[in-house]
Structures are given as structure tokens and as C-alpha cells.
Amino acid sequence: MSQSRFTALFLNQRLSLLRTLQRMVGNPSTAEDLVQETYLRVTRALGERPVEHLEPFVFQTARNLALDHLRARRVQARTLVDDVCEQVLHNVAAPLSSREDALHAEQLLERLSLSLGQLSERQQRIFILSRLQGASYQEIAEQLQVSASTVQKELKLIMAICVSVAERLA
Structure with a gap:
């Protein structure tokens, strides 16, 4: 098969090939690289044999x-983890929130609750x-028998209160 016929076939199947590779590797950029590498490898193979x-x-x-890519990535991940002592590995992981963070969050929640009350x-x-329930302005308006504009204005006020509470605590 000639190079031009292969190129036409490749261009015709490129999108299907790209989707297949994206499903396999889970990364669009990597899939694109693999599509290009596929083209180069097949071109080389066609030069060597029919x-x-x-x-x-x-x-x-x-x-x-x-x-091959997935296998190499798995080996690399395993090697990186195996080469690091367990104590260092645990220190790199995201630490649990500090006592201060937990206290701050608790205070914020308490003040928000008071303000909303x-x-x-x-x-x-x-x-x-x-x-909390994800209802639209129109759904809320219909349920409470008010205008959607009223719902929007009330929510704007409520959110301003929440932001004000958060800023005072920050």
C-alpha cells in the first residue's frame, strides 16, 4: 500500500483512533501523542514490509x-513509591486539617447558622x-407564590449576609 493511501486511511480513521486511545489512557493530550506515534510507527513499518x-x-x-504507555506509567508510579521510605511518603500526603482550621470552620459554621437563623x-x-435542594428561581417562586425577581433579590441579600460573616471571621 502506498504512503498516500495510508495517509488517507489514517486521516479518515484518526478521530475514531483518538477516541479509542482517550478511553484507554484517560488523557486527551497523551492520546494525541499516541496517535502521532502510531502514524510514525505504521509509516516506518510500511517502509520495511507490505x-x-x-x-x-x-x-x-x-x-x-x-x-506500553500504561505499563510504563504503572511501573514508574510503583518505582517512585518503592524508592521512598514510608514515613516520608506519609509526610508528603495532604495532612489532615489542623486544629486551628477545624476551629475556624466550626466558628464560621456557628456564625453562619446564627445569621441564617x-x-x-x-x-x-x-x-x-x-x-441545599438546587431549585431554580422560577421553581422557588412558584412554590412560595412570589415573583422570580423577589427570589433573586432575597438570595442576593442572603448571600451578602453569608459573605459578610465569612469576611469578619477571616
Whole structure:
């Protein structure tokens, strides 16, 4: 098969090949690199010998490259972990929140709860429906029999209160 026929076939199957590789390696950039490497490898193989069933050959070459990549990544990850003593490895991992962070979060939650508790019943309901249950302005308006504009204005006020509480504690 001539190089120009292979190039036409490759361009025709490129998107399918790219999707297959993305599913295998889970990274669009890596998949793109593997597509390019596939093209180079098949071009080299065609220069050395004729290939009877080119399309399956292209996909098998791509698959083999992806498996090689995954295998190398797995070995590298294992090697990196095996080369580091366990104590160092645990110190690199994200530490649990400090006591100060936990105290700060607790204070913030307490103050937010107090501030939200001072809202009117309708405002509390709007906050719960919007932020906790994910209802749209229109859904809330219909449920509370107010306009969507009223819901929007109330939420703006409620969120300003929350931001104010957070800023004072920061």
C-alpha cells in the first residue's frame, strides 16, 4: 500500500483512533501523542514490509502503544513509591486539617447558622430550596407564590449576609 493511501486511511480513521486511545489512557493530550506515534510507527513499518490488512494493523499498533504507555506509567508510579521510605511518603500526603482550621470552620459554621437563623421564614425557605435542594428561581417562586425577581433579590441579600460573616471571621 502506498504512503498516500495510508495517509488517507489514517486521516479518515484518526478521530475514531483518538477516541479509542482517550478511553484507554484517560488523557486527551497523551492520546494525541499516541496517535502521532502510531502514524510514525505504521509509516516506518510500511517502509520495511507490505501490510495486507492496514486498518486493523493501525488500531493494533495504537493499542499496543497505549498499553506500553500504561505499563510504563504503572511501573514508574510503583518505582517512585518503592524508592521512598514510608514515613516520608506519609509526610508528603495532604495532612489532615489542623486544629486551628477545624476551629475556624466550626466558628464560621456557628456564625453562619446564627445569621441564617435571623432571616425571615420565607428567606430561610428560599435559601434551603436554592442552595441545599438546587431549585431554580422560577421553581422557588412558584412554590412560595412570589415573583422570580423577589427570589433573586432575597438570595442576593442572603448571600451578602453569608459573605459578610465569612469576611469578619477571616
